Amino acid sequence: MAEWVHDLGGSRGFGPVEVEPGEPPFHADWERRVFGMTATVMAQGRANGSEFRHAIERMDPGWYLASPYYEHWLTGLATLLVEKGVVDREELEAHGAPSFPISRAAARADVPPGAQADPFAVGQRVRVRSFEPRGHTRCPGYVRGHRGTVVRRDGDHTVPDVEAHSEERPAEPTYSVAFDATELWGSEAEPGATVHVDLWHRYLEAVE
Structure with missing residues (x-):
């Protein structure tokens, strides 16, 4: 995934990270509500943090780059709720955009082999x-x-x-x-x- 736009280490070519002095946790009330909804879903055990991150990673790259931070959260949350059968696309579209942009389907995981050797030592x-x-x-x-x-x-x-x-x-x-x-x-x-x-x-x- 090193070439994906969401890679944990960032990607080249986007310029310096702009830091807003005194930036508030939320810039609009809808962001606060999205944070609250996501925390509730997690607290109820309907999804875990890794699933949530991967739902965001699966966003269309163009949409990912063009949308703000909490829109990533909203898209990831909506994607998980649809995939888990909590809501359906029609419900989302009835209360939001005419075509709500949920993330793409998950690819089959390609997970590195599990830990077989003894733990590494400090200094190794x-x-x-x-x-x-x-x-x-x-x-x-x-x-x-x-x-x-x-x-x-x-x-x-x-x-x-x-x-x-x-x-x-x-x-x-x-x-x-x-x-x-x-x-x-x-x-x-x-x-x-x-x-x-x-x-x-x-x-x-x-x-x-």
Whole structure:
């Protein structure tokens, strides 16, 4: 998914991130309501965070880039509710736009193999596996294939790549991995900079 517009690590060519000084949590009342609806759906156990993120990732790329942040939330939430049979398209269109733009159907997940080896130790050198998932992942494209050092183990957590696509909830070790910026971006990197990325065990392999 490194080429998808939603990739966790961002995409080139969109210019600097504009920061609004003193930006409020919500710019309009409808955004507050969307936040509340999403929190309610999650609290009721109708969806999990990985499913929700993947519903947003499946938006049409043009619509994703042209719409504001909470419209991503609204589209993702509406998509999940339709897919789970809570509402149907006709109900949405009766209360919204004539053609409500829900996300595209999910592709079959291409999940990296589960953790087989012993957990990595702090200080151990690792490499991020090179893979191009068709489904959800929390492994940024820009670190795949690159080497780093485990600087912290953060306990076992369920795997987003799996829980976005199934009822399975496997848990495995997670780590904070430090990368020299030049390892990731070569001569374009800031000299002496280090990038820390939180990664699941199955994303990593030991460096011999």
